[in-house]
Every structure is written in structure tokens, then in C-alpha cells.
Amino acid sequence: MDKVIIVGAGLCGTLLAIRLAQHGYEVALHEKRVDLRTETLDAGRSINLALSHRGLKALALAGLEEAVRKDCIPMHGRMLHLANGETRLSPYSGRDDEYINSISRPGLNALLLNEAEKYPNVSLQFQSQCLEVDLANAAGKFKQADGSIKDVSGDLLIGTDGAGSVVRRSMMSKTTALLFNYSQDFLRHGYKELSIKVGASGGYSIEKNALHIWPRGKFMVIALPNLDGSFTVTMFHPYEGEAGFNELNTPEKVTSFFTKYYPDLLAEMPNLEVEYFENPVGTLGTIKCYPWQAFGKSLIMGDASHAIVPFYGQGMNASFEDVLVFDKYLDMYSGNWEKVLYHFQEERVKDANAIADLAIDNFHEMQNHVADPFFARKRALEMKLEQGYENYRSKYSLVTFLPDLSYSKAKAIGRAQDEWLLEAVKQDRDKTDSLDDIYQALEKLKATFI
Ligand SMILES: Cc1cc2nc3c(=O)[nH]c(=O)nc-3n(C[C@H](O)[C@H](O)[C@H](O)COP(=O)(O)OP(=O)(O)OC[C@H]3O[C@@H](n4cnc5c(N)ncnc54)[C@H](O)[C@@H]3O)c2cc1C
Incomplete structure (x- = not known):
């Protein structure tokens, strides 16, 4: 052989x-x-x-x-930790077998x-x-x-x-x-890994079965669970500006930044200052x-x-x-x-x-979601479609949960759906049209790609 x-x-x-x-x-x-x-x-x-x-x-x-x-560790949805301290769980899917998994x-x-x-x-x-x-x-x-x-x-x-x-x-x-x-294209953002400690009684200090996100517009932090009860936290921040890795260059600045933007997270990260300065900034390209x-x-x-x-x-x-x-x-x-x-x-x-x-696309969408009210309405409409129609799949779902659909088809269908939905909310069709009409229009659109 x-x-x-x-x-x-x-x-x-x-x-x-x-x-x-x-x-x-x-x-x-x-x-x-x-x-x-x-x-x-x-x-x-x-x-x-x-x-x-x-x-x-x-x-x-x-x-x-x-x-x-x-x-x-199954992660059934995204847990959003908003700037006002609220948390919101957004499930990946209504189907039982559609979740992502955290693995070492x-x-x-x-x-x-x-x-x-x-x-x-x-x-x-x-x-x-x-x-x-x-x-x-x-x-x-x-x-x-x-x-x-x-x-x-x-x-x-x-x-x-x-x-x-x-x-x-x-x-x-x-x-x-x-x-x-x-x-080769580099983003003007890098990443740094930190951790959330194991919870008080050896369990998880925040929801175990979710991918946690602290979205803050142009920068964010995410956390994925580990088997031992800890979470691996990743900062996705720019290099420059107030939130920039270049600017956050003293323990005092790091702590005061986390106090301002990620106060709930800070409470769970007793080793923040040590980890922040020990761990490198990775490039994203x-x-x-x-x-x-x-x-x-x-x-x-x-x-x-x-x-x-x-x-x-x-x-x-x-x-x-x-x-x-x-x-x-x-x-x-x-x-x-x-x-x-x-x-x-x-x-x-x-x-x-x-x-x-x-x-x-997702990098830009994650940044825009927080600031743009049209994106929020588009996502709300899409959630209704996902909940109401077995056949409707968001771009994320097409990419993540349908391995028999190629990435290029998922991209074509997903982008077309996104554009259509965004345009629909800009025309207030989420307020005027029935959900069924919107679903039928999207089905027709999808059929042009298959
Ligand atoms: C911050 C971050 C988060 C990510 N999160 C996810 C995620 O959630 N889900 C996901 O699917 N992907 C994720 N990825 C992407 C994922 O890490 C990579 O796509 C994956 O590791 C690619 O695997 P690979 O085997 O091709 O390359 P690598 O994992 O990089 O492996 C390459 C191997 O080759 C060895 N090697 C290099 N040069 C030589 C040489 N000259 N001779 C011999 N050996 C050599 C290296 O030591 C290494 O062991 C993430 C990446 C980053 C940076």
C-alpha cells in the first residue's frame, strides 16, 4: 500500500x-x-x-x-450578558439535536x-x-x-x-x-484567553450549557464551559482605542475597564490581572x-x-x-x-x-447587532420564523446544523435570506405582513438556490 x-x-x-x-x-x-x-x-x-x-x-x-x-459539554444557546446587567438566552434551535458542543x-x-x-x-x-x-x-x-x-x-x-x-x-x-x-487578511482585532474560576461548590458559576457572550459593540468577550466547572474566556478586542490591547497595558487599567464594561464577569475572575499579562494576544486572520x-x-x-x-x-x-x-x-x-x-x-x-x-460576515454582524435597531427587529422576526416553521433555518443554522448542505450553498441561501429580512423590516413588513406570507416569500427565495 x-x-x-x-x-x-x-x-x-x-x-x-x-x-x-x-x-x-x-x-x-x-x-x-x-x-x-x-x-x-x-x-x-x-x-x-x-x-x-x-x-x-x-x-x-x-x-x-x-x-x-x-x-x-452541550451548549444549547447563546447567553447574552447585556451592558445593563440583564441576561438573555437565545436558543440555537427548537430541535432537540441541534446544539453545539464545548470541547477541550x-x-x-x-x-x-x-x-x-x-x-x-x-x-x-x-x-x-x-x-x-x-x-x-x-x-x-x-x-x-x-x-x-x-x-x-x-x-x-x-x-x-x-x-x-x-x-x-x-x-x-x-x-x-x-x-x-x-x-492573507488580518482583522484589526486580536484575542486573549482568560478564565472564569470553578464555582463555589465545585460547580459552574454561570449557566453550564450555553455559550456566553458579553457583546459591547466594537468589542466583546465570550466564554465556553470546561468539564472541571471553569470557563475559558476569550476577549475579542481591537488593538487600538479605549478597549484596545495596546491601551489596556497596566493592571489598574485592565481592572477599571472590566469594572466598567464587564462587572459581573470581573467577580468570577480573581486571576484576571495575572492571566491578562501572562497570556499572549493572538492575531485573527x-x-x-x-x-x-x-x-x-x-x-x-x-x-x-x-x-x-x-x-x-x-x-x-x-x-x-x-x-x-x-x-x-x-x-x-x-x-x-x-x-x-x-x-x-x-x-x-x-x-x-x-x-x-x-x-x-459574522464578525461584522456581531458588532452591528448591538447598535442597530433594524438588526434587532430582523433577529426577532427570524426567531418567530424558526419557532413557527419546521423548515425555516437561519444562516447560522444552515451553516452549523446541516452538514449535507455545502458551505457555499449555506452562504448563498443564508445571505439572500438575511438581505431579504433586513429589507423587509426596513419596510415595516414585520408589522404589516402575516408571518405566513413572509415564510412563503422566503421559501420561494430559497428554491432559487436549490
Ligand atoms: C481563538 C480561536 C478560537 C477558535 N474556535 C474555534 C471553534 O470554536 N470551533 C472551530 O471549529 N474552530 C475554532 N477555531 C479554529 C481551529 O482552532 C482551527 O481551525 C483548527 O485548529 C485547525 O486544525 P489544523 O489541524 O488544520 O491546524 P492546527 O490545529 O494549527 O494544527 C497544526 C499542527 O501542525 C504542527 N506543525 C506546524 N508546523 C509544522 C512543521 N513545520 N512541521 C511539523 N509540524 C508542524 C503544529 O504544531 C500543530 O500541531 C478557533 C481558532 C482560534 C484562533
């Missing part, structure tokens, strides 16, 4: 290794860092994640959904590594850092823990080495041979590129080919879905890598671009 080299044993690379091993391929998985099961890595960087239907579907393909669900990133990665290790045809190599890749020959140079350089080669090389991908950089260096297109494959011998997947901003909670889900789509073409064109890679790329690039755009 062919040998596949995978660069990067993060979430995507490890699931891919498992799936290839299940098909009988020989897999060599190289990870630049130490084994995260033996050492804690990356304190302060995206500790927990929202896992939803697309990611779960890919995990199910590898027989892992049930095992992963044991480590999940290192926990999930460890579960996947444990699983990968069970296959005799997978070799796991930590502290093996890819330095450069020979794309046409599925080969690369890997720096080992002792500083030596190891030459590695196979029949196929796949880079799942994240947003800073070395494999993608090799593709960029072949710009003319591959006609390689690349774009979108990377798009094309092609993803080179010479029928090398491929990039996951964040390496499509890093997106986290405002839809879909980066990992999309990376897992990559594995699912790859698997489909593996079945279809087994033995012909050129075809597998080409068809995977052609189907997947447009969907990855779509979720990247949707995530940016």
Missing part, C-alpha cells in the same frame, strides 16, 4: 492519519512539537472549541463520534493521537519539524529533537501544518509553476489560496489551506470536513492520487472560501 507523509499532528492531521490508516495506507505523521499528552502546550491559546455537526459527521466516519461526545482542544487532540497510535500502519513522530518540502516527489527535510536532519519521502505528502504552513510556503515558492494565488495540490504528489488541508476567523466556530469543523470530502474521492479514485487531489481541491476550495466569508 502507498505511503503517505502527513506534516502536522494537530486536529486535522491526526484525524486524516486515522482515516488513511483505516483504508490500509502506511502513514507517517510528523509533528514539530513534543507530544501534548506528556507536556502542557500553548497555555493561553484557544483552549476549548465549539464542535458541531460537520465536525461530528467527520468523526463519525472514523468511528469516533461516540468517544468524542463523552468529552463534550488538547483533550480532543490527545484522543485522536491515542486512536492513531492503535494502528500498526501509523508511525507518530514528535519533535520532527518539517523545514522544506520537495512537492513533486512527496519528500521533505525534517529537523529532529537532537538537531539532525532527516530526509523523508513517500507516495503522497499532505501538509496539515496549520495557518503558518511550511508546505503552503513551498507551494508559494513555486508561484509560476503552480500559478499559486494567495491572500483569513488565509485563502489556490491551488491546494501540487503535481499530484502534495496537498494542503485544514488551516494550512484555509485559515479563517473564529466567529462562526467552524475552523476545526471545516478542517474535519476536509477529511470527509477527501475520503469520498479516495473511495472514488483509489490508486490515482492525481485525480483524488484534483477533485478534492475543486470541490473544497469554494466551500472553504464560503465559510471564510461567512465568518467575516
Whole structure:
């Protein structure tokens, strides 16, 4: 059986290794860092994640959904903590099985590594850092823990080495041979991780089964529950201005800012000042590129080919879905890598671009929701539609809970619905038209995309 080299044993690379091993391929998985099961890595960087239907579907393909669900905390809705101190729970769906899940990133990665290790045809190599890749020959140079350089080669090389991908950089260096297109867009916002302590009696100090949001217009904080009763809190703030990370540069300024904007949160964060200054500010950016494959011998997947901003909670889900789509073409064109890679790329690039755009949409929508009364009315109308009509799905629901609908279709339908609804409230049709008329009009609109 062919040998596949995978660069990067993060979430995507490890699931891919498992799936290839299940098909009988020989897999060599190289990870630049130490084994995260033996050492804690990356304190302060995206500790927990929202896992939803697309990611779960890919995990199910590898027989892992049930095992992963044991480590999940269901989040049935968004709990909004408004500036006036009120809280409001907004359910994700009226359907029982439609919720998202909070899961520990290192926990999930460890579960996947444990699983990968069970296959005799997978070799796991930590502290093996890819330095450069020979794309046409599925080969690369890997720096080992002792500083030596190891030459590695196979029949196929796949880079799942994240947003800073070395494999993608090799593709960029072949710009003319591959006609390689690349774009990178940073937001003027960054993120910082903090935590809410375990509650007084060892439980949760705020609602366990929700994704908490403190929306404050141009900046916000979110919190996702952890299994031990704590919450991981993420600040999404600009770099500049009163709320900017550059401005919040002394313990006094941080505490007084939280007292003013997040007083209820402050009470639950005794370690705020320590964590704030210990944890880094992460950047938020979108990377798009094309092609993803080179010479029928090398491929990039996951964040390496499509890093997106986290405002839809879909980066990992999309990376897992990559594995699912790859698997489909593996079945279809087994033995012909050129075809597998080409068809995977052609189907997947447009969907990855779509979720990247949707995530940016959401970043802007989250900022505008608070200030714009039309958005509030549009959301109220949409909630009525969701409650009254089994078939009506918001853009969020199309993206999150319908894994059989591609991201690009979800984007097209979701954006058209949003535009229609916003225009309707601007014309006061939410006050004059019956809900049924509005629903029928939206059904007609949807039919034009399917
Ligand atoms: C703040 C934040 C919140 C997020 N929240 C969510 C969420 O709620 N839901 C969601 O679905 N997604 C979320 N994401 C996105 C998610 O984290 C990524 O999409 C996901 O981690 C991508 O997985 P990956 O395996 O492609 O890349 P990574 O997880 O980045 O893994 C890449 C791996 O490759 C290794 N590597 C890198 N370079 C080399 C090299 N040269 N040689 C060998 N190994 C190498 C790295 O050490 C790493 O282990 C969030 C992201 C951020 C920043």
C-alpha cells in the first residue's frame, strides 16, 4: 500500500492519519512539537472549541463520534450578558439535536493521537519539524529533537501544518509553476484567553450549557464551559482605542475597564490581572489560496489551506470536513492520487472560501447587532420564523446544523435570506405582513438556490 507523509499532528492531521490508516495506507505523521499528552502546550491559546455537526459527521466516519461526545459539554444557546446587567438566552434551535458542543482542544487532540497510535500502519513522530518540502516527489527535510536532519519521502505528502504552513510556503515558492494565488487578511482585532474560576461548590458559576457572550459593540468577550466547572474566556478586542490591547497595558487599567464594561464577569475572575499579562494576544486572520495540490504528489488541508476567523466556530469543523470530502474521492479514485487531489481541491476550495466569508460576515454582524435597531427587529422576526416553521433555518443554522448542505450553498441561501429580512423590516413588513406570507416569500427565495 502507498505511503503517505502527513506534516502536522494537530486536529486535522491526526484525524486524516486515522482515516488513511483505516483504508490500509502506511502513514507517517510528523509533528514539530513534543507530544501534548506528556507536556502542557500553548497555555493561553484557544483552549476549548465549539464542535458541531460537520465536525461530528467527520468523526463519525472514523468511528469516533461516540468517544468524542463523552468529552463534550452541550451548549444549547447563546447567553447574552447585556451592558445593563440583564441576561438573555437565545436558543440555537427548537430541535432537540441541534446544539453545539464545548470541547477541550488538547483533550480532543490527545484522543485522536491515542486512536492513531492503535494502528500498526501509523508511525507518530514528535519533535520532527518539517523545514522544506520537495512537492513533486512527496519528500521533505525534517529537523529532529537532537538537531539532525532527516530526509523523508513517500507516495503522497499532505501538509496539515496549520495557518503558518511550511508546505503552503513551498507551494508559494513555486508561484509560476503552480500559478499559486494567495491572500492573507488580518482583522484589526486580536484575542486573549482568560478564565472564569470553578464555582463555589465545585460547580459552574454561570449557566453550564450555553455559550456566553458579553457583546459591547466594537468589542466583546465570550466564554465556553470546561468539564472541571471553569470557563475559558476569550476577549475579542481591537488593538487600538479605549478597549484596545495596546491601551489596556497596566493592571489598574485592565481592572477599571472590566469594572466598567464587564462587572459581573470581573467577580468570577480573581486571576484576571495575572492571566491578562501572562497570556499572549493572538492575531485573527483569513488565509485563502489556490491551488491546494501540487503535481499530484502534495496537498494542503485544514488551516494550512484555509485559515479563517473564529466567529462562526467552524475552523476545526471545516478542517474535519476536509477529511470527509477527501475520503469520498479516495473511495472514488483509489490508486490515482492525481485525480483524488484534483477533485478534492475543486470541490473544497469554494466551500472553504464560503465559510471564510461567512465568518467575516459574522464578525461584522456581531458588532452591528448591538447598535442597530433594524438588526434587532430582523433577529426577532427570524426567531418567530424558526419557532413557527419546521423548515425555516437561519444562516447560522444552515451553516452549523446541516452538514449535507455545502458551505457555499449555506452562504448563498443564508445571505439572500438575511438581505431579504433586513429589507423587509426596513419596510415595516414585520408589522404589516402575516408571518405566513413572509415564510412563503422566503421559501420561494430559497428554491432559487436549490
Ligand atoms: C481563538 C480561536 C478560537 C477558535 N474556535 C474555534 C471553534 O470554536 N470551533 C472551530 O471549529 N474552530 C475554532 N477555531 C479554529 C481551529 O482552532 C482551527 O481551525 C483548527 O485548529 C485547525 O486544525 P489544523 O489541524 O488544520 O491546524 P492546527 O490545529 O494549527 O494544527 C497544526 C499542527 O501542525 C504542527 N506543525 C506546524 N508546523 C509544522 C512543521 N513545520 N512541521 C511539523 N509540524 C508542524 C503544529 O504544531 C500543530 O500541531 C478557533 C481558532 C482560534 C484562533
